[in-house]
Amino acid sequence: MEFFVKTSRPESIKTATLVLPVGEAGKLGPLALAVDQAAAGALSQLLKRGDISGKPGQTLLLHDIPNLKATRVLLVGSGKEALSDRQLRKLITAVHGVLKGLGGSDAVLALGDIAVRDRDTYGTTRLLVETLADGAYQFEQFKSEKSRPRALKKITLLTDKAGLADTERGCRHARAIASGMAFTRDLGNLPPNLCHPSYLADQARNLCKTYKNLKADILDEKKLKALGAGAFLAVAQGSDQPPRMIVLDYQGGKKNEKPYVLVGKGITFDTGGISLKPGLGMDEMKYDMCGAASVFGTLRAVLELQLPINLVCLLACAENMPSGGATRPGDIVTSMSGQTVEILNTDAEGRLVLCDALTYAERFKPKAVIDIATLTGACIVALGSNASGLMGNNEELVQQLLKAGKDADDRAWELPLFDEYQEQLDSPFADIANIGGPKAGSITAGCFLSRFAKNYHWAHLDIAGTAWISGGKDKGATGKPVPLLTQYLLDRA
The missing domain is CATH 3.40.220.10 (Leucine Aminopeptidase, subunit E, domain 1)
Structure with missing residues (x-):
């Protein structure tokens, strides 16, 4: 239209x-x-x-x-x-x-x-x-x-002449955001037998063919192993689909200007691994890559508007499957940061791919890093499907995202990251456990990620409740939080 x-x-x-x-x-x-x-x-x-x-x-x-x-x-x-x-x-x-x-x-x-x-x-x-x-x-x-x-x-x-400029600007921004949302929805709605990590890598390459100020670097298993991404690789080792970390670098600002970094969880299908999910509704686990899809969509909006900023997008893409080679509960892996993780539940896999991506983000010396993930069912219990969960280690960044969500009518709600919650992740055998028990599941997931984001301003968006609509004739990806993220970047530009 x-x-x-x-x-x-x-x-x-x-x-x-x-x-x-x-x-x-x-x-x-x-x-x-x-x-x-x-x-x-x-x-x-x-x-x-x-x-x-x-x-x-x-x-x-x-x-x-x-x-x-x-x-x-x-x-x-x-x-x-x-x-x-x-x-x-x-x-x-x-x-x-x-x-x-x-x-x-x-x-x-x-x-x-x-x-x-x-x-x-x-x-x-x-x-x-x-x-x-x-x-x-x-x-x-x-x-x-x-x-x-x-x-x-x-x-x-x-409109009248007095409102012409604002109406045209609003229309232009809305068209770009809507285009990004449609791209996100398309990726989310694709079946997982087609939309796997290698497919998403192809989408990144295709974007680079269209936009000259965008470059892609696709990190395969060999490169991830050389980087020491043990947590990321642990998630993918049960699947025949090879993992990919997709790095997209958009240069719209000054050459040496520090970039903003968006990190997206891209689990293209999540069975839960050995900690297998119930069968009912498991088809919707194709939406577990909506964090990565929303980063793609936000990037698409930024590219269409050619915003005068530098932006790096990291998409942590893998498939979580059970097999003879899959990660087991009780396994201990070493992350890219050197921290060891005891895997108590293989269905808490998103934080494992994200933690290595967050460590990788350090090399870009970012102004701020935001990760976006369909991370926890607990966030749906806490906030339903009307707001995304938000946590962060920098109050100014958190407030900027809350304002962007309000302005874009794509709201987020802040959850606490008190030190007391960190204690739930203690492990007797490793530096950290990948789950913190039944209480405050969304918060302890955020606490886990915070341990890998200490060297920059960081925020985490849990979009488990907002990324897609379950069941019924309206079932499908929503395109959120593309409006929130694009508004945040518009404000910075």
């Missing part, structure tokens, strides 16, 4: 569908009033029938309105006061639900009269366009019968 911005008056624009807001009790704002006047009061007369009360998200489709160039007019309820982010998303989703069922190839949204709490023109545009683009996403490449192609191809946002 294409998005455009114009400064035309709504009553004079030619389109298949013109979308206008209606407040509660049929109240028309300035834009809708201008259309009503041009139509000789036709909208006011129709509203007197009471077919739409104006509550947020209600819709009413009108045909043959006189004196307008628009074929149809779609009225959408906008309430009686400023909307919340959630209300705006519901309103836009309702509008899109009507538009995609119509025959017109284009629509014009004259929604400038809608006020959104704590959002200016730029922020409202961002949220609006991202919601529309996300709603248009489809994943049907493995279906013999595809859905009927939708007629709607183009959406134009109307």
